[in-house]
Amino acid sequence: MLASHDISSLVVGRLCDQATRENTAVACFYFDFTAQKEQSVTNMLGSLLKQVVGGMPKVSEEISRAFQEQRKAIGGWGPRLPDMIKMLQTITSELPTFVCIDALDKCAAAHRVKLLDSLKQILEKSPCTRIFIIGRPHIRADIEKRLAG
DSSP states (O other), rough: OOHHHEEEEEHHHHHHHHHHHHTTTTEOOOOOGGTTTTHHHHHHHHHHHHHHTOOOOOOOOOHHHHHHHHHHHTOOOOOOOHHHHHHHHHHHHHHHHHEEEEEESSSOHHHHHHHHHHHHHHHHTTEEEEEEEOOOOGGHHHHHHHHHH
């Protein structure tokens, strides 16, 4: 029997192989129970954004400009959550994207709700985006409630 981590690794590996052959993006995030304070929604979406942009052959002028404006506006801290959501919406609306989130159950409950709501906003503007989530069964209702279309 495969553990959830093994399943996640297989899916991510397959998607990464596919991404190299096709014009798609893959971004992954693994929640760690011992790092809940550091794994905020902003940090998690920032990581996904960095992965998607890092895999692009060319970053659009709109994304580059938005990031530079945010760095200037808030003292170099980088984009805020609403801005990250907008950037991810823009990129993923133009590029088929797979987002893989492992161990969502290890995300702090307050962060999990905000994260799922943010992912829903991204999905609403990005019909070619697919999200693969692994977590323990007790969070299934939250996922269905927040991401149901």
